[in-house]
Amino acid sequence: MFNEIFRKKNSNKHIEILTMVNVIYLLSFSIVPILVYFYFENLHIWTQKNDINEIYYLYGSFISLIVYLLIILAYSFSLKLSVKPLNLVEDQKKNFSFAISLYFVGFFFLILFIQGVGGFSNFLETNTLYRSGDIEVSSVAFARNLSMFIPVASHIFYYNLIKNRNYIFSFQLLMTILSFLTSLLIYYNRAGRLSLLIYLATFFVIYNLVTKRNIKKYLLIFSPIILWFIMYGKSIYNIFFQNNRPIINREFSLEIILSEFVFPFYTLANTLKYPFFNDSPRLFVDFIIAFVNLLPSALIPFDVPKNVTQLNTESFGDISGIPIDMISLGYHSFGLAGVILITICFGILIGYVQRKFSLKEVNITIVFYAHFLFFLPLRIPYAEPTNFLKGNFALLISFLLLLLLYKGRHINKL
Secondary structure (H helix, E strand, O other): HHHHHHHHOOOOOOHHHHHHHHHOOOOHHHHHHHHHHHHHOOOOOHHHOOOOOOOHHHHHHHHHHHHHHHHHHHHHHOOOOOOOOOOOOOOOOHHHHHHHHHHHHHHHHHHHHHHHHHOOHHHHHHHHHHHHHOOOOOOOHHHHHHHHHHHHHHHHHHHHHHHOOOOOOOHHHHHHHHHHHHHHHHHHHHHOOHHHHHHHHHHHHHHHHOOOOHHHHHHHHHHHHHHHHHHHHHHHOOOOOOOOOOOOOOOOHHHHHHHOOOOOHHHHHHHOOOHHHHHOOOHHHHHHHHOOOOOOOHHHOOOOOOOHHHHHHHOOOOOOOOOHHHHHHHHHHHHHHHHHHHHHHHHHHHHHHHHOOOOOOOHHHHHHHHHHHHHHHOOOOOOOHHHHHHHHHHHHHHHHHHHHEOOOOOOOOO
16 A cells, blocks of 8 residues: 555556556455454355464465565566567557457357357356356357457447547447447356456546546446445346346345455465465466366367366365465465465566556557456456456457557667
8 A cells, every 4th residue: 555655656547557456455465354353253154164363364464465575576677677669550440440350250259159058048047057167068168258359349449439539320339339238248148247347447447548537536436336236246147047036135244245355365374274285286287277278178188177266166165166366376386486486477567568558658559458457456366377368368369469460660679
């Protein structure tokens, strides 16, 4: 918190990646742990595995502080590196062509996935079952990940719309609305509350970066809506599966909200108490598993090993999916050395990306900066490679295509 208040901002944008890192880190390893000690008796049952008074929770808090300092040191080091600036040449027609190409690629894979799960009705009804693993994974599950080109396209359409002020009826406006509605359909099937909130928030960030207007005032307006969605969002995703179940099916409580954010604190303490699954470090194999899981199941001639999130969930009694945080991922991978390695790489990466994007004025890179503003900081609580690669593969491919298609003349390094 003090670092965020007193540090010198190097970016010409209103929101920096390090700002988001500071907010998420403060929430995950400072605010939430403090609240846990007041409300731990009423949290989700999986949190009761270890006694809250065990020394491992104190160890975890100390290690999280050291890790944060390492992130800041690595970030500061990366800001001193020579960076070749992004030099992309854009125009409205080129942006539209890029966005509509991404949209139709994503739409093709969306149709393929819908047919693979048995039609549109099954697509709607099996969303939470598919997410929880209660039904068999479809052989075309890879297509669902590739349909995520559509949300990226919707943000590019929106960027083009507000930058060029095409607010009256036009094909640009039509595609913005169509891609937005299609994206909502995709996120409904994925049944993730956080991913949908990030998708919607990205529109506001893009608006902020294009117009240079401050969006902080909107946080007060939308905070109650966000809390409501965290509380009751699961019921919305079950609306086709459980037709008679009311959306507001429980009273609002701080303990239920808190239970949605405590997993990094509890996972880290559990990791320190039981440092290695099967008594051996994973040697970063989860990054290999992540790429294997991107392939269609028909092309994989062997059973893919469980990833670190699945093993972490099993260690808490297999009650519900328990994500793995960045510190725990490093520890399970290679002990303290793994924590240091992942932390340094993360700090350098966020500094490099910040520097890379901070060198350009308003252009299409703003769309991807807005995505990375959430994508990178959220690796702190959600570090498992398979999950973040599946959910963001289309984004990363889109960014690589952007660099190839919009490449401009050479500019000397800064």
